[in-house]
Amino acid sequence: MQKGIIASVALSAAMAVGLCAPARAEFPEKPVEMTILFGSTAQTIGQLLAELMSRHLPQPVVPVARTGAGGAVGYQHVHGTAPDGYNIVWNSNSISTVHHGGGLPFDYTAFAPVAKISVEVPAIAVRADSGWETLSDMAADIKSAGRKLKVGASGRGSFTHLATEAILAALDLSDSAIHVPYDQGRAPVELLAGRLDAALQWPGQFVSHHEAGTLRILCVTSAARISQLPDVPTCAESGAGEMDIVMWRGLAAPAGTPPEAIARLEEAARLAAESEEFRKAAQTIGFEVEFAGHEAFGELIARDDTIIADLMGQLGLTEQ
Structure with a gap:
C-alpha cells in the first residue's frame, strides 16, 4: 500500500513538472x-x-x-x-x-x-525595323554583310550571357559578335537607340515594346513555347537548332x-x-x-x- 502511494505521488509530481515545462516553440521563432x-x-x-x-x-x-x-x-x-x-x-x-x-x-x-x-525563359529581341523575322534571317544578314552583331546580355559568365553564347554558337556567329554592356533593365532602351542589334533578356522587359510594334521578339530559349508569348517561336523553331535553356x-x-x-x-x-x-x-x-x-x-x-x-x-x- 505504501509503495502504491509513493508511486502515485511520484507520477503526479512528474506530470506537474511536465505541465510546467515550457512548450517547444514552433519554427520559426524569429523572422x-x-x-x-x-x-x-x-x-x-x-x-x-x-x-x-x-x-x-x-x-x-x-x-x-x-x-x-x-x-x-x-x-x-x-x-x-x-x-x-x-x-x-x-x-x-x-x-x-x-x-x-x-x-x-x-x-x-x-x-x-x-x-x-x-x-523564367530568356527571349532574344531586335528592333522591329531590322527586317529580321527569325534568327536565321539575322545570321544570314550578318554573315552576308561581313559586319559584327552588337549583342547585349548581362555580365560575363551570367546566365543570360551563357544563353547568348549558346545561341551565337548555334548560329555560327561566335566570331561575328561584339558584346555590348549596358545597365540593368536597359535592354529595350539600348535596342531602340541603336546601340544594340540584339539583346537577350527576360520577356517582361520586351513584351510591351513587342506589342507596340517597336521591338520584335524573335524567339525564346526553352524547348517549348511559353504561355506568356504563345505566338513567339522557340529558338529551335527560329533557326538555332535543338535548345532548352531556362x-x-x-x-x-x-x-x-x-x-x-x-x-x-x-x-x-x-x-x-x-x-x-x-x-x-x-x-x-x-x-x-x-x-x-x-x-x-x-x-x-x-x-x-x-x-x-x-x-x-x-x-x-x-x-x-
Whole structure:
C-alpha cells in the first residue's frame, strides 16, 4: 500500500513538472531573412514570395537585397550564416554559373535545397525595323554583310550571357559578335537607340515594346513555347537548332539546416506558389510557376550543374 502511494505521488509530481515545462516553440521563432541576389524580375518575384510565405508562418519572411558579382555577394553572405533556417537565399542557376566562372570557391552543395518555385525563359529581341523575322534571317544578314552583331546580355559568365553564347554558337556567329554592356533593365532602351542589334533578356522587359510594334521578339530559349508569348517561336523553331535553356528560381539554406526547418519553409513556399495571387503575378510579370519539393529540387540542381559546367567549358567561360 505504501509503495502504491509513493508511486502515485511520484507520477503526479512528474506530470506537474511536465505541465510546467515550457512548450517547444514552433519554427520559426524569429523572422526569416531571404537574401535576394538580383534586381528586376528576380527581386519582384522574391518580394512577393516572401510576403505570401509570411502568411503561412508564425514569423515573417523578410526579403533583403544583396546584389552584385553575378550573385556571389548574396551567396557568400548566406553561406556564412548559421544553418538554422533563419537565413535562406532566393537562388537560381546562378549558383552554378558563378561558381564555374570562378566567382565562388564553393558550389551548390554548400546549400540545402528548400523548394523550386518558378522558371523564367530568356527571349532574344531586335528592333522591329531590322527586317529580321527569325534568327536565321539575322545570321544570314550578318554573315552576308561581313559586319559584327552588337549583342547585349548581362555580365560575363551570367546566365543570360551563357544563353547568348549558346545561341551565337548555334548560329555560327561566335566570331561575328561584339558584346555590348549596358545597365540593368536597359535592354529595350539600348535596342531602340541603336546601340544594340540584339539583346537577350527576360520577356517582361520586351513584351510591351513587342506589342507596340517597336521591338520584335524573335524567339525564346526553352524547348517549348511559353504561355506568356504563345505566338513567339522557340529558338529551335527560329533557326538555332535543338535548345532548352531556362532559368529556374527557388529557395535554399546553408547545408546542415535541420530537416524540420526545411520542411516548414518548403510547405510555406508551396502554399505561396500555389496561391491565386502568385499565379496572377506570373502572367503579369512573365514567369512560369513550377513548384517542386526539396528532394526533386536537389536532383534538378545537381543535374543542371553538370550541364552548365559542360556548356561553359565548351564556350571557354570556365575559369576553375
